[in-house]
Amino acid sequence: MQSIVERDFGTPQRHGAKTVTLTIDGQEVTVPEGTSVMRAAALADVKIPKLCATDQLEAFGSCRLCLVQIDGMKGLPASCTTPVAAGMKVTTQNRQLADIRRGVMELYISDHPLDCLTCPANGHCELQDMAGVVGLREVRYGYEGANHLVAEKDTSNPYFTFDPAKCIVCSRCVRACDEQQGTLALTIQGRGFDSKVAPSQNVSFMDSECVSCGACVQACPTATLSEKSLIDMGQAEHSKITTCAYCGVGCSFRAEMKGEQVVRMVPNKDGHANHGHSCVKGRFAIGYATHADRIVKPMIRASITDPWREVSWEEAIAYAAGELQRIQGKYGRDSIGGITSSRCTNEETYLVQKLVRAGFGNNNVDTCARVCHSPTGYGLKQTLGESAGTQSFDSVMKADVIFVIGANPTDGHPVFGSQMKRRIRQGARLIVADPRTIDLVHTPHVAADFHLKLRPGTNVALINSLAHVIVAEGLVQEAFVRERCEPDSFEKWRSFVADPRHSPEAMADITGVPAADVRAAARLYATGGNGAIYYGLGVTEHSQGSTTVMGIANLAMATGNLGREGVGVSPLRGQNNVQGSCDMGSFPHEFPGYRHVSDESTRRLLEGAWGVNLQDEPGLRIPNMFEAALDGEFKGLYIEGEDIAQSDPNTQHVTAALMAMECIIVQDLFLNESAKFAHVFLPGSSFLEKDGTFTNAERRISRVRKVMQPKAGYADWQITQLLANALGYPMNYAHASEIMDEIARLTPTFTGVSFARIDELGSIQWPCNAAHPDGTPTMHVGEFVRGKGKFLVTEYVPTSERVNAKFPLILTTGRILSQYNVGAQTRRTENTRWHAEDRLEIHPNDAEERGIADADWVGISSRAGETVLRARVTERVQPGVVYTTFHFPESGANVITTDNSDWATNCPEYKVTAVQATRVSQPSEWQKRFREFSETQAGLLRP
Numbered sequence: 001m002q003s004i005v006e007r008d009f010g011t012p013q014r015h016g017a018k019t020v021t022l023t024i025d026g027q028e029v030t031v032p033e034g035t036s037v038m039r040a041a042a043l044a045d046v047k048i049p050k051l052c053a054t055d056q057l058e059a060f061g062s063c064r065l066c067l068v069q070i071d072g073m074k075g076l077p078a079s080c081t082t083p084v085a086a087g088m089k090v091t092t093q094n095r096q097l098a099d100i101r102r103g104v105m106e107l108y109i110s111d112h113p114l115d116c117l118t119c120p121a122n123g124h125c126e127l128q129d130m131a132g133v134v135g136l137r138e139v140r141y142g143y144e145g146a147n148h149l150v151a152e153k154d155t156s157n158p159y160f161t162f163d164p165a166k167c168i169v170c171s172r173c174v175r176a177c178d179e180q181q182g183t184l185a186l187t188i189q190g191r192g193f194d195s196k197v198a199p200s201q202n203v204s205f206m207d208s209e210c211v212s213c214g215a216c217v218q219a220c221p222t223a224t225l226s227e228k229s230l231i232d233m234g235q236a237e238h239s240k241i242t243t244c245a246y247c248g249v250g251c252s253f254r255a256e257m258k259g260e261q262v263v264r265m266v267p268n269k270d271g272h273a274n275h276g277h278s279c280v281k282g283r284f285a286i287g288y289a290t291h292a293d294r295i296v297k298p299m300i301r302a303s304i305t306d307p308w309r310e311v312s313w314e315e316a317i318a319y320a321a322g323e324l325q326r327i328q329g330k331y332g333r334d335s336i337g338g339i340t341s342s343r344c345t346n347e348e349t350y351l352v353q354k355l356v357r358a359g360f361g362n363n364n365v366d367t368c369a370r371v372c373h374s375p376t377g378y379g380l381k382q383t384l385g386e387s388a389g390t391q392s393f394d395s396v397m398k399a400d401v402i403f404v405i406g407a408n409p410t411d412g413h414p415v416f417g418s419q420m421k422r423r424i425r426q427g428a429r430l431i432v433a434d435p436r437t438i439d440l441v442h443t444p445h446v447a448a449d450f451h452l453k454l455r456p457g458t459n460v461a462l463i464n465s466l467a468h469v470i471v472a473e474g475l476v477q478e479a480f481v482r483e484r485c486e487p488d489s490f491e492k493w494r495s496f497v498a499d500p501r502h503s504p505e506a507m508a509d510i511t512g513v514p515a516a517d518v519r520a521a522a523r524l525y526a527t528g529g530n531g532a533i534y535y536g537l538g539v540t541e542h543s544q545g546s547t548t549v550m551g552i553a554n555l556a557m558a559t560g561n562l563g564r565e566g567v568g569v570s571p572l573r574g575q576n577n578v579q580g581s582c583d584m585g586s587f588p589h590e591f592p593g594y595r596h597v598s599d600e601s602t603r604r605l606l607e608g609a610w611g612v613n614l615q616d617e618p619g620l621r622i623p624n625m626f627e628a629a630l631d632g633e634f635k636g637l638y639i640e641g642e643d644i645a646q647s648d649p650n651t652q653h654v655t656a657a658l659m660a661m662e663c664i665i666v667q668d669l670f671l672n673e674s675a676k677f678a679h680v681f682l683p684g685s686s687f688l689e690k691d692g693t694f695t696n697a698e699r700r701i702s703r704v705r706k707v708m709q710p711k712a713g714y715a716d717w718q719i720t721q722l723l724a725n726a727l728g729y730p731m732n733y734a735h736a737s738e739i740m741d742e743i744a745r746l747t748p749t750f751t752g753v754s755f756a757r758i759d760e761l762g763s764i765q766w767p768c769n770a771a772h773p774d775g776t777p778t779m780h781v782g783e784f785v786r787g788k789g790k791f792l793v794t795e796y797v798p799t800s801e802r803v804n805a806k807f808p809l810i811l812t813t814g815r816i817l818s819q820y821n822v823g824a825q826t827r828r829t830e831n832t833r834w835h836a837e838d839r840l841e842i843h844p845n846d847a848e849e850r851g852i853a854d855a856d857w858v859g860i861s862s863r864a865g866e867t868v869l870r871a872r873v874t875e876r877v878q879p880g881v882v883y884t885t886f887h888f889p890e891s892g893a894n895v896i897t898t899d900n901s902d903w904a905t906n907c908p909e910y911k912v913t914a915v916q917a918t919r920v921s922q923p924s925e926w927q928k929r930f931r932e933f934s935e936t937q938a939g940l941l942r943p
């Protein structure tokens with residue numbers, strides 16, 4: 001259990017190798033050059049009073065409370081803004097300093113409400129603390145003069161309040177919004193006594209650009225900015241460090257608790273992925289964990305038209321196991337399978353795949369990573385030899401050129417998006433390749449040097465034309481390629497991309513990107529210093545997803561941008577544990593650690609440890625399971641933490657497959673869309689209710705720590721264990737750490753990983769083994785994992801999904817900051833205040849042509865189906881392209897996406913669907929059926 005009061009060293013840490021020794025109150029202190037006197041004092045346990053300084057922000061020097069005396073220096077400098085110097089002699093306490101500090105505090109307190117006893121910050125208010133520290137005994141100015149005590153409170157934000165009467169205008173909030181978040185939503189308006197903090201042009205927080213990241217709340221030393229939950233519940237009693245269960249950034253948080261209730265989630269300053277920052281989801285959107293919709297009793301039913309019957313755990317598990325055994329008895333060993341999720345911990349995912357391989361006796365296990373980053377695994381493994389991203393997030397701070405393709409970091413990976421913006425504001429150049437104008441293209445103090453606004457589906461053509469310029473203009477890093485890459489593969493690739501048919505001029509008609517921009521962007525990436533590529537689902541979710549990933553790796557190898565900090569190829573993983581679910585062997589063709597099921601030595605190792613014979617042929621992928629179900633061969637499915645009925649493409653096809661099965665077991669928090677087709681519901685646990693680990697997009701394994709008892713009685717890994725035992729395959733783990741110990745024993749890249757080691761180091765980036773006992777922040781240093789890097793020829797093959805007169809627009813999809821994937825969590829929080837429905841973005845020209853105005857209902861039809869959404873007319877999308885998010889099941893975004901998929905991995909082609917859009921006045925037929933079915937199922941849940 002951690003203390004809930006974190007130490008604040010006053011100013012940020014400096015990392016220089018050069019150190020400086022000085023004397024503070026007679027004590028010798030040695031610190032890195034550039035450290036402030038305040039921080040040096042704090043490191044020596046000498047406390048200097050402060051108000052406007054905090055170690056999360058650069059010093060500002062406004063409150064004058066931290067003055068010190070320095071021998072040989074005139075006046076009394078502020079310790080927060082004064083850097084240390086060799087031989088400096090600092091005095092932090094004497095009569096004169098004490099008088100000045102008391103005087104400063106008197107001024108602050110004369111304009112501050114004296115309601116400490118009823119203030120939500122009572123007990124952790126820095127102003128209150130400092131009044132005590134400086135020994136404030138009287139306020140000579142009285143409290144009757146001009147003041148701000150009647151200033152109106154702003155409660156517009158659902159998660160925090162702004163009470164300007166308590167503001168001391170220290171500007172910590174303004175600086176947090178600038179420096180940490182990069183939104184610049186706050187300003188100090190007016191001067192002197194009249195100065196005050198205000199969101200943008202004096203509007204409420206909700207009406208401003210504020211994205212509710214909470215950085216200002218965290219920075220505020222008073223109760224001016226306070227979490228509403230803190231105001232309601234009072235201060236926490238205890239806390240634990242855990243990891244956010246939303247996106248692949250993997251932010252570390254301190255869950256501050258009162259008994260079993262979360263008072264607030266505070267971003268962990270020592271978090272290696274987030275360094276004390278957060279976004280609105282991880283910081284505030286946790287209400288889903290205790291939402292009334294949570295199902296906390298196991299339920300069974302024979303048919304999906306029957307009402308659910310609440311039963312004991314024993315009965316539910318026995319029924320589920322009995323059904324799976326009955327189906328295997330009747331239809332054969334391979335007639336059942338399991339799906340695990342990237343929302344689950346590593347330990348849970350590992351157990352699901354083990355249950356399937358050892359308990360079911362087949363390899364029919366897959367994960368939702370199938371539908372997002374499976375091409376990453378394939379493409380990077382083929383070229384570089386390892387299926388994971390090459391860098392740490394912090395590496396971006398050494399990048400000179402940042403190339404973002406098919407990713408929207410400020411919405412999808414907000415904390416990393418903020419870090420990226422920080423680097424760009426420091427001077428890094430930016431290339432964005434995206435069909436849509438994402439925020440990063442133009443945001444305060446950040447502008448892309450090039451926005452390559454390509455047509456959806458033409459990534460490979462664009463990458464090839466960038467490669468063409470690099471080769472044709474002699475920009476290849478020949479020495480790197482000679483030393484690090486396979487010469488034959490390079491020569492083949494070089495002559496392939498050098499072909500004039502790949503020139504930007506030849507490709508412009510296909511990509512829609514002006515050739516001059518492609519040429520300039522290629523030159524910038526190849527010659528601008530450290531070039532770092534970041535990509536997301538806009539790369540992978542295509543019929544040529546794997547090809548683009550390989551093309552990206554080719555570009556990085558050709559320009560020598562691999563194997564050190566500041567460069568690399570970094571897939572931005574969507575969900576919290578996409579990396580982990582892939583690492584844990586949840587694909588049907590791979591055991592944990594990406595070892596193919598046909599690899600005999602791995603099979604022998606696992607067979608020895610698990611005490612069973614293992615299949616040597618890959619099992620069914622999710623889409624193959626659907627096909628087999630429709631063919632009558634696949635009849636039983638165990639789904640943990642994944643909602644295939646909402647998230648997989650071509651919804652009608654998916655639901656038909658689900659209805660063709662005889663036993664579907666869903667283990668989840670809510671009766672999600674898939675559970676409406678289920679026969680057994682096993683109530684799962686939220687990330688607050690269990691121990692385990694998540695692995696983020698940097699391969700960073702972080703602890704998830706239990707802060708409350710599982711609402712339904714069991715953590716998810718325990719439920720899988722119960723099912724395994726009921727099926728006759730024994731599992732006897734007493735704690736999640738024992739599962740990780742087994743993973744470490746059996747997986748070479750995890751040999752050095754254990755809960756104890758993670759506790760010791762804070763987090764570990766795999767590979768972690770004898771060669772890398774503290775983990776591996778940067779991959780492929782000196783040599784690629786596969787030895788020599790392999791260039792692969794990336795022929796552009798246009799998708800079969802073509803526009804025509806009937807379907808003249810291309811629909812592409814993406815996420816928004818406040819919602820998360822299928823929305824099961826965020827829809828059950830106040831985040832719906834920012835995004836209450838999915839809308840169809842359409843360019844003004846296309847809208848006008850169709851008589852569509854903003855907020856009109858629009859029918860969207862594709863070759864797969866039809867749905868209806870409201871329009872948002874915007875120039876963010878290019879003419880001919882429409883865009884939507886997919887966070888609400890009734891939107892039916894996947895009713896219109898097709899069955900097309902990546903040639904290598906079957907990752908669905910979510911990003912390209914030919915559609916028509918027309919103004920309509922009522923929901924689609926599918927939506928009507930969906931509503932009816934959902935109502936029926938709700939009735940069967942609580943008859």
Ligand code: SF4
Nearest residue numbers: 177210211213214216
């Ligand atoms: S919550 Fe975040 S975005 Fe909003 S004002 Fe505060 S720091 Fe800025």
Ligand code: SF4
Nearest residue numbers: 167168170171173220
């Ligand atoms: S709101 Fe808080 S952080 Fe911002 S200026 Fe006022 S007291 Fe300082």
Ligand code: SF4
Nearest residue numbers: 244246247251279282
């Ligand atoms: S950036 Fe991602 S991991 Fe971090 S708080 Fe937000 S959702 Fe959670």
Ligand code: FES
Nearest residue numbers: 061063064066080
């Ligand atoms: S803490 Fe140094 S001037 Fe405010």
